[in-house]
Amino acid sequence: MKISDWLDEKEAENVDVSQIELPNDISFGAVPDETLFFKEDNPCGLFCTNNHPFSKVERFGHWFLSKGQDRKAGIHSSKMKWRLFTKDKALALRTAKEHLE
Secondary structure, eight states: OOHHHHHHHHHHTTOOOTTOOOOHHHHTTOOOSEEEEEEEOOTTOTTOOSOOOEEEEEEETTEEEEEEEOGGGOTTOOOOEEEEEESOHHHHHHHHHHTTO
16 A cells, blocks of 8 residues: 555544554555655764754655654754654645754
């Protein structure tokens, strides 16, 4: 089942999908149709493999997943991760950009 189909089903069941966690069998290996935005705050350099604040917007059918780690979490932190599922492309992009300000 595609992510967009699963989200449509949940929305039809009146479930708030904006913060929903995808089941592993659906999310594992899922490739977005398009990546619309990606930015990472990595002052360490290209070869640092630790966590860095980032924002990303991916499209799965007519759904957009905006996700990342808030800049306020700091460098190498694993805290303050966030996500938002929406059908509104502008909202997804604005949310991703705001988390890196």
